[in-house]
Every structure is written in C-alpha cells, then in structure tokens.
Amino acid sequence: MAHPPLERMATDKELSDFLEHVERRAFKQAVYAVRKDESAFDIVQDAMIKLAEKYGDKPAAELPMLFQRILQTTILDYFRREKVRNTWVSLFSGLGRRDGDDAEFDILATYEAEQGSSAAESSADQVERAQTLQIIENEVQKLPARQREAFLMRYWQDMDVAETAEAMGCSEGSVKTHCSRATHTLAAALKAKGLTL
Amino acid sequence: MNTDDINLAYAVRRALNEQLDTLPAPTTARLAAARATALARKKADAPQRAHQPARQGGLFGIQIGALFSGAGLGRIAVAIPLFALVAGLAGVYQHEQKQHIADVAELDAAVLSDELPLTAYLDDGFNAYLASQKRTQ
Numbered sequence: 001m002a003h004p005p006l007e008r009m010a011t012d013k014e015l016s017d018f019l020e021h022v023e024r025r026a027f028k029q030a031v032y033a034v035r036k037d038e039s040a041f042d043i044v045q046d047a048m049i050k051l052a053e054k055y056g057d058k059p060a061a062e063l064p065m066l067f068q069r070i071l072q073t074t075i076l077d078y079f080r081r082e083k084v085r086n087t088w089v090s091l092f093s094g095l096g097r098r099d100g101d102d103a104e105f106d107i108l109a110t111y112e113a114e115q116g117s118s119a120a121e122s123s124a125d126q127v128e129r130a131q132t133l134q135i136i137e138n139e140v141q142k143l144p145a146r147q148r149e150a151f152l153m154r155y156w157q158d159m160d161v162a163e164t165a166e167a168m169g170c171s172e173g174s175v176k177t178h179c180s181r182a183t184h185t186l187a188a189a190l191k192a193k194g195l196t197l
Numbered sequence: 198m199n200t201d202d203i204n205l206a207y208a209v210r211r212a213l214n215e216q217l218d219t220l221p222a223p224t225t226a227r228l229a230a231a232r233a234t235a236l237a238r239k240k241a242d243a244p245q246r247a248h249q250p251a252r253q254g255g256l257f258g259i260q261i262g263a264l265f266s267g268a269g270l271g272r273i274a275v276a277i278p279l280f281a282l283v284a285g286l287a288g289v290y291q292h293e294q295k296q297h298i299a300d301v302a303e304l305d306a307a308v309l310s311d312e313l314p315l316t317a318y319l320d321d322g323f324n325a326y327l328a329s330q331k332r333t334q
Contacts, residue, residue, distance in 0.1 A: 016236055023228045024217045041227060048235035056240035130219075136212040155206040156213055183202040186209060 010060040018063045019048055022157070026071055029152055032141040033075045043078055047071040068153055068167040132195060139189045143182050150178035151186075303327070 010018070023044060030040035047070045055066045140148060146168070153164040154175070165172045190196070307327060 012236065012239065015239060016232065019232045019235060020229075023232055024220055024225065025213075027220070027224065027228060028213065028217065037224070041224070041231070044228065045231035045234070048231055049238055052235040052239040054240060133212050133216050133219075136209055137216050140209065140213065151206070151209075152213075155210050179206075180202065183206055187202070187205050 008059060009057045010063060014060040015052065015056060015063070018060065018067070019051075022064070022067060023048070025152075025156060026067070029071065029149075029156075030075060032137075032148060032152075033145065034078055035141070039078060043071070043074045047074045050074070064157060064159055065163040065167050068157065068159065068164075069169075072149060072167065135193055135195060136186075136190065139186055139193075142189070143185060147178045147182035147185065150175050151182035154179050 026044045026047065027040055030043040031037060034040055034043065047067065050070050051063070051067050055063070055070075058066060140151070143151065149168060150164060153159045153167060154161070159167065161172045161175050164175045168175065304327075307330075
C-alpha cells in the first residue's frame with residue numbers, strides 16, 4: 001500500500017521568511033483590533049514566539065493558518081485580561097489614582113505623533129493620498145471584529161476560505177458571509193466619505 | 198461576491214499595503230527583534246522521536262522504560278494519590294457497614310431475648326434504655 005509522502009517540517013529559514021513576510025501585517029491587524037501600538041506589538045511578539053515554540057516543527061504550508069489562529073487567540077486573551085483589569089480598576093477607582101489616565105494620554109499622543117511624522121510630505125497630492133489611505137485604514141478598523149478578521153485573512157493575508165475558516169474556528173459559509181458583509185460595509189462607509197475605489 | 202466587491206476588496210488591500218510602508222522605523226526594528234527572539238526559541242527538531250520504532254518486550258505490552266520517563270512519572274504522580282483516595286474511601290465505607298450491622302444485631306438480640314417491655318418499642322430513648330440495662334447487668 002502506498003503511503004502519502006510525509007510533509008517536511010519548516011526549516012529555520014522558511015520560518016524566518018514567513019515571520020518576516022507577515023510581521024508588519026500582523027502588527028497592523030493587532031492595532032486594528034486593540035487600537036494601541038504597544039499592546040499590538042506585545043501581541044505579535046507573543047504570537048511569533050508561540051508559533052516558533054509550539055509549531056516550529058510543522059510544515060511551512062501550515063504556518064499561515066496556525067499563525068493566524070494564534071494571533072486571534074492572543075488578541076482574545078488580551079481583551080479578556082483587559083476586561084478583568086478594568087473590573088478591578090473600576091472597583092478601586094474611588095481611591096483617586098490617576099496614573100492610568102496619564103499613561104493612556106501619553107500613548108495616544110505618541111501614536112498620533114508617529115502617524116503625523118510618517119505622513120508628513122511636502123506635496124499636496126501626497127498629503128491627500130495619505131489622508132485617503134488613513135480613511136480606508138480607519139474604516140477597516142471600525143469593522144465588527146469577526147468581519148474584519150475574515151476580510152483581512154482572505155484579502156490581505158492571501159488565505160483561502162478553508163484556511164480562514166479553520167483559523168477563525170467557524171464554517172466556510174460563515175467566512176463568506178463575514179467577507180461579503182465587510183465589503184459592503186466598507187463600500188458604504190467609503191462612499192459616505194466621498195471615496196470611490 | 199460580485200466583481201465590484203472583489204475590486205473593492207483588492208483596492209482596500211493595496212491601500213493597506215501602502216500603509217505598511219509608513220510604519221515607523223523603531224516599530225519595524227522591534228518587530229525584527231521579536232522575530233529573532235521567536236526563532237531562537239523555535240521548537241527543536243524531533244525527527245528521531247517520529248521515526249523511532251517501538252521497542253518490543255516489556256511486561257504485558259507495557260514499556261517499563263516509558264513508565265519512568267517524564268510523562269510516565271507524571272502519570273504515576275497523579276495515579277498514586279488517586280489510588281490512595283479510592284482505597285481510603287472504600288475502607289471508610291466498609292467500616293461504616295460493619296458498624297451498622299453490629300448495631301442492628303445488638304438490637305435484634307435484645308428483642309429476641311425478650312428482656313424489653315413492650316412500651317420500649319415506642320420509646321425514643323430506646324438506645325439509652327439498652328445502655329442502662331447493660332450497666333445494671
């Protein structure tokens with residue numbers, strides 16, 4: 001009886017190339033979800049380490065789906081921790097600590113400064129172009145979480161419907177529905193902003 | 198999705214890709230450092246474990262060596278307290294059963310020997326009465 005060929009595990013170089021290929025998109029995906037650069041960076045770092053530690057011996061072809069699944073789980077874990085932390089913070093809010101407010105203010109100020117510096121170009125067209133890209137990015141960020149996940153995996157991470165469904169833990173039909181709704185939501189939002197793509 | 202939807206999806210994709218180029222240099226440097234950290238902790242290659250043939254022998258098919266490996270010791274560490282707990286519970290149950298039987302036998306013997314007045318059957322302090330009888334004997 002003929003056995004199917006064993007899938008070869010990813011080499012160090014394949015894993016490195018894969019992480020290099022996805023790390024910036026993963027960072028943006030995390031930023032869209034948690035809206036904090038610093039937290040997004042921690043999430044991506046955790047996801048990369050988990051992939052390497054636990055699934056470093058998997059075939060290279062499985063890495064995109066595994067990484068996306070880990071990334072989504074890590075983002076969910078972040079929200080769970082935030083929920084618990086917020087519960088405790090609200091319980092002790094009467095004690096008058098204001099450190100959290102200050103920290104949040106600093107992060108937002110830094111983030112805006114980074115965005116401003118990266119988009120600072122001399123030409124008016126380039127400014128307008130940057131603004132358009134920013135609007136699109138903002139609208140993607142505003143999508144409901146599941147729609148955004150499905151949309152980004154399918155059309156940004158080049159994953160097929162089956163891989164996306166496995167990474168999201170839902171049916172392929174649900175992935176198609178999420179993608180369709182995300183596209184319609186984006187089209188309506190961009191049209192409302194006067195943008196046609 | 199129709200063609201317009203797909204076109205829009207790919208237009209958004211192009212826009213998002215352009216935004217990737219605007220990531221600040223410190224962020225990309227930190228991501229590269231995180232990648233290096235992850236690669237340093239890559240799961241070790243384990244081809245030998247995958248292809249190692251199962252060793253024959255052992256008692257009733259149990260690999261003695263496997264029992265004392267890391268996983269085997271972990272299982273034993275869980276199994277021994279569980280076994281002790283089950284044995285303890287069984288012992289307590291047996292003791293309670295024997296005690297109950299002895300109590301019933303004592304009552305039966307007292308009834309059969311007919312030493313009790315009939316009103317004793319209706320008395321709530323029946324056991325106290327039996328005890329006092331024993332003391333007087």
